[in-house]
Amino acid sequence: MDRRDFIKLSALTAGAAGLAGCGHPDHQLIRFLPEESWIPGVATWRPSLCPLCAAGCGVMARVMEGDAEVVRNGRTGLLRMGLVKKLEGNPAHPVNRGKLCARGQAAVQIVYHPDRIRQPLKRRGERGTGEFEPVDWDEALSTLAARLKQVLDDDPAGLAWLSRPLRGGKRVLVERFLATLAAPAPVYFELFDESVLRWANRLSFGREQMPTYTLSVANYVLGLSADFLGTWNSPVAQAIGYGEFRQGRPGRRGKFVQVEPRVSQTGANADEWIPIRPGTEGALALGLAHVLLNEARRPTTAAGTAGERIEGWLQGLPEWTPEAVAEQTGIEAERIRRLARELIAHEPAVVIAGGAALAQTNGLATALAVNALNALLGCVGALGPVRFTPQPESTGLAPPHRTLRALVQKILSRPESPVKLLLLYEANPVFATPPAWQVAAALDRVPFVVSFGSFLDDTSILADLVLPDHVFLESWMDDVPESGTEPAVVSLAAPAMRPLHNTRAMPDVLLDLSRRVGGRLNEALPWKSYEELLRARFDALARRAGADADAFWKQALERGGWWSDNGGTRAAAPRHAAATTRQIRYQPAEMDGSVEEFPFHFLPYASQAFYDGTTAHLPWLQELPDVLTTAMWGSWVELNPQTAERLGIRQGDLVDVTSRHGTLQAPVILSTGIAPDVVAMPVGQGHRAFTRYASRRGANPISVLAPLEEPETGALAWAATRVQIRRAGVGRLVLFSGGLSRFPHPEER
């Protein structure tokens, strides 16, 4: 006799039976006819691409059947459809070989974000108030087509395109769309777009692209402020290489030295961490080169054209003695000599400069110095740690920051803006530009702004018409990774799932527009959909590779793209640039703000969770504890404990960070890994409007940056601002760890 019988015997009262009646009839939503048939509970894997940074990792999306609440011609109901549950690296893809970074893993939340724009919106209230009213696609597209025709009739120069740097099919489509309309070239903008390093590589090695650091063949890595294991260049490829660099080769463990003003997530892994005064990394590179050229008797010609670019290189860099460099950088001369000796002793060694090092007014000179140093060490080339991924198409870009400022000047130059119609796609310049650039003011002046964004962020909130794009898992994607692999790669991915909301892919909208506008646009863009455009590109590739088009396309769809299978041999050797004899003279970095009034160097850095703010709207990343400070859901200012003591500031106090261009407030975190005269802050928070998880949360360091730039490329020197710190009360920190500095159990061997 168990519990059930026991209770049955004693509980057969009328009351219980009476209650039986008041159950509730099951009322449910109607259920739509599913389009695809799914085996319930069994997962399928479909290739896709991660859209979150320039590395362009290949992704495998795990798709399982589930019930989604969708709206179909006016009725809401449940639709049994394939839903992406998780993203994992595509094991076959040469860039990330089955791995992903933290942001890549969190990208799946973009698809199901509660604040995603579900159908086209038309601005109703004042611009920037964020009041929109839903409108259907036909009306939206017809108004846009009408505007476009009107602009084309008046003056095609009135059309402007602003987006993040595009690659592959999208770039071809957009550039051909604008070219046929005789409109100005597209303006690309990205905060951390490393155009300085591309230009330096063009000057040093004739290749205007980011280098591929294959750490697995390196024996010694000297990092100069480059966060190459966190967010810089192709972090996943570099992290895979780092794993082998350390423990992948039995008996051979590489040494890694990091030189930077603040211990970054990458610097934390260094065997030796050396502080340096911000902006002087180039001087250190030249000092090392000096030691190699003079004391180690390395011939100046060994560096080839990379060396010739540096003024004084052929004479052996006489004025860059370790003592002179020590005075500039703050690193003892003897240590510089030792580093130089180690560079030679641990062949092949590689020097990686990036991030804040190149975000100075002398960024180009620094990059050239490092390129020359690498060339001198002989580590640049098909077999060395520094390689260049062969690019099927030209990768040259007009320097983004300069073209954006030119566009803004153009708009603000005349009282009535010459730009009549602005198309915005996946770019948030209002958030990611210094106030002095006045991008918001310029956008206000443009009569009609159209945004293709899936979310209302700081920039798309100013739009008049929002045509929500499919999210990356719902659309056809292709990409040509610039770095991170040896073989040439053209990634390709079909949509992993059907669109969840009433959205359309941006390329398809452009093609639809070109049909509505008709005329020569129609002939220039013959494809009916973006899939056709990609198919055409891949057919061309198949012809070049001499393979059957259909099989080639099918295999590319299955594998997640095309890459030349013959592995590393094909890595392109550096071409020798035209022998222009222009030389660059290394100048000390120019900082904005006087030392007396603004005693601290301000160092915004790309954090693992937010990179440049584009992923701040994902709850997983907001709640991801920053690895060094364990802070979540907000922003903070890192300060040296001794400096804090001197200023009477305690952990968690609110401080005013003031520069010549603005001020912000954020709580302080004391960190023993930052120089006394440097103040650091993560980029990514402080959005005025960016979905429920990121709106009005934390402070935006870019809002206090000075508009200094690297003269030759016009790139923003975002690490060249000086600030003043003043205590402003008690702030609120959300820390995951109550932790202490010391680890109680010595694990070190």
Next chain:
Amino acid sequence: MEKTASRINDDLLRPVLETSPRFYLAVVLVGLVAALGFVAWGYQIWNGIGVAGISRPVFWGFYITNFVFWIGISHAGTLISAILRLANAGWRRPVTRCAEAITVFALMIGAMFPLIHLGRPWLAFWLFPYPNERGLWPNFRSPLLWDFFAINTYLLGSFLFLLLPMLPDFALVRDRARGWRQRVYGWLALGWEGTPRQWHRLETAMHIMAVLIIPVAVSVHSIVSFDFAMSPVPMWHSTIFAPYFVAGAIFSGLAALILAMALLRKLLHLEEYLRTEHFSNLGKLLLVMSLLWFYFIFAERLTVWYGNDPAEMAVFRATQSGPYAPLFWVMVFCNFLLPVPLLTIPRLRTIASTVVAALGVVVGMWLERFLIIVPALAHKFLPYSWGTYAPTWVEITITVATFAGMVLLYMLFAKLVPVISVWEWKVGRHPLAEQRAEISPAVAKTVAPEGSA
């Protein structure tokens, strides 16, 4: 002063037979506060235990402090009355029932906390080993299951230990009262007549129960300490915890007893029955326990400090000089520095001073339980996951409500039953009472006659 039997009856039964309006007012007021506790608990069940202040890594807070505190309070009652009965101390007669009542009510309140602190209290029945078609049983290796058995045994034991001597008193009221009281007490008296056979059986039963209840009481608070000692948390995992908790329990129980007796003496005008030597005797016991408590805490902290294990030292420093230091020193003051002088100097040992010492000890012992649980959980082995704890209004309301609940139960008990056992008091006044002690005749001969009651 000679007290005729009927005058004694009148004095002791007056609270039972007549009820003044102030009693109703007091019941409603205290009942309201107690009800607030239930409202707070309902709010917590409805919204999730997150409304309480506990978080990671301090998963136990006020609730388990209250649990240990109230189970501690319950120990003095039965323990003291049992020991005094076995020792046949004449002055125990007015004290035993007050003490046993504290035990039962404190246990009832304490036993509620294992339910209140649960994340899903509606599944608490899984703690009970009932046969079910799943074939699942509770895990008897868990100290929480030992708690379940120990507290239930102790509750049942001390309830019966309280009930048995009340039977003659119920019969007394049954014989005197009229109307509904006569029927109710008639029912409660279980047909007690008062034949010598019944008296002898009752005394033998009380004697055996006294012998049994002491080890049960000691085991209950040892098991409550095993809840902490069994887990490898720094400054929890130590062998001293069982005796330390039992000493602490008797210590706080004694204090509660003194407070209760002082209140009864004041409110029910039992000055002749609860006289100063009762308070001084209990005061001496309190002094002994204060010294014993200090000995235990010194022994534990010396061992930790001398051993210098990094994890344990983190907790040690947190209480000695860290964020919990003020509470720690308040506890030492309340448990040792306040009671010892008050109770050692005879001149100072008046009823008022004993009550003040007892109040200090009750507060001190609540803090002691808090300082055992929270700092140790906040500073475990990996410094990365250290945390803090701050109670919310829910926990505070429930804590206050438990004190109100205790007072309410005690007032209702004093209304239902004569707080001083009438027949024991009368036996105490028999001139020849002491020759033939209640212990079985064999022992009686060996016991030398004591001073009269």
Next chain:
Amino acid sequence: MRWRRLVLRLFLAVATALLTLGLLLGWWDSAAMDTDGTRQASPVFTPERPSLGAAVRDFFGIQPEPERQPIAFTHKVHAENRIDCTSYCHTGAAVGPVAGIPGVKQCLICHRTIATDHPDVEKIATYEERDEDIPWQRVYGYPAPAHVKFQHAPHIRAGVNCSTCHGEVEQMTVAVRAVELNMGFCVDCHRQHKASVECIACHY
């Protein structure tokens, strides 16, 4: 005596207040049904059955009336036409964890042409026109908080035939819960067949 009347009145007031609160809760408890029929009323109080009524009905084994199914599907007729369970309808059973209930598409594989005049088959056609699927009501299922992960495929591979757990469905018209699939049933069967009775065999 005045006090006693006051206390009595106070007691009555509290009692009525509690009663109304209880009724309010009762109403709110059954009214706050979520879209898919599971009760989302209290985010916290997560008993195993959606509402008190459902729990009592389930306890006494009172079957929900068959006509709540949108179509009175007769297993008997289909079984006679030698259509076994997993070939057309419950295709998931042999392959994955969930057996799956056939929708309009599977029915129309045959009923596009066969017995199109039968009223129930016409119902299928109307569903198809309205671009809706058949809203079948689940007969078997585990309460959400039980976190049971039942896998059909391994059981079928192990040779357990459908009637063991679902009763003689081929004799039934509308499927009715014939076997009480409680934990005791599963554990005994696992013990007989030496299958794992680890908790995480089914709860993870």
Next chain:
Amino acid sequence: MNAIYGVYAEPASAQRAVEGLRAAGLPETSLLVLSAEPWGEYEFGAYRRHSRMPWLAACGGFLGGVVGFALVAGTQQSWPLRTGGMPIVTLWSAGIITYEMTMLGAILATVLTLFVSSRLWPARQPRLTDPALADGFIVVGASEPPDHLRAEIERRLREAGSEGIKTVPGSAC
């Protein structure tokens, strides 16, 4: 039950009454003594026969212990789940529950024997009671006295100094 009894203020007079009744040949079983407090030091109040309660308590305890251990060991064996690297049934963790159940058994046995031996259970009415008991008087008398002795008993009771002789009507008890 019909009884005849006297009410005595002093224990000494109650002792005399009892001896008187015994002298009158009243069988021990029908001798009736009631008091509101135990008079163990007087012969009439003392009850010499040893009670088997301690042994019953011990048996109850033993039984409780066995049940406790059986419960713990049996349930752990019925579905052996390994925890903490411990063996399934160990004396260490089973011992505590066995101990608790032993004590519970002992307590219950004691109380049960008390209730049974003193014929105490809820709502049972006492065979005889008298308001005077409450005021500290001792009742001495005879229950179901043989008729021939009734007069003798009454005389003896009054002789011992009873405050008043009361009889309870002859209701069959």
Next chain:
Amino acid sequence: MSRRWGMVVDLDRCTGCEACVVACRAENNVPTVGETEAARGRAIHWIRIERYWEGEFPNARIRFVPVLCQHCEAAPCEPVCPTYASYHTADGLNAQVYNRCIGTRYCANACPYTVRFFNFFHPVWEKPLHLQLNPEVSVREVGVMEKCTFCVQRIKAAELQAKAEARELRDGDVQPACAQACPADALLFGDLNDPDSRVAQLARSPRGSKLLEEVGTQPKITYLARLSWSGDGEDR
């Protein structure tokens, strides 16, 4: 031979990029608790990268230690659970049975690694975020303890797959979400009883040590120490 699942964490490879942390939440439906609850110390991360500073500027050294449930052989959290919600499976996993958990939280107190997390409030996935929930993993309710399960759903799926193909489980068949996501291959998972599995070999490496070994819990995760270079450039 019964299996004994275990893991090796190579601290020399771990770069602190926290891809494992996000991969684990994506796979196991770990809820996001929001700012106010996170501020009260109730954020749930089944695996976390513990960061310890040593030394002052400029020679500050930082150590990253990924910490997750160690699935100890003598787990202090198992005997203390009154309802067997936490017990040790035959495969060496420390199982957390969500439906049996009544929320006493004793296991979390007993765990020396503080790797057990409690659902203080009912977890909320604002629609349509709930569509991302992995149907193979239970979604825990309020009042239930949760922790790293070594991706038991993946172990279960691999076992069923192997049984369906009538073969033994091979080393590498089971990859928990964190090990799969880790770019530097710092996290390795496998059967410690299988001598030639990568995990078993590395667990015997001289660099290996266990976290909080002195507490006596016999954890199943071996941490391979991070080597260091002395100042003069020689590999130590």
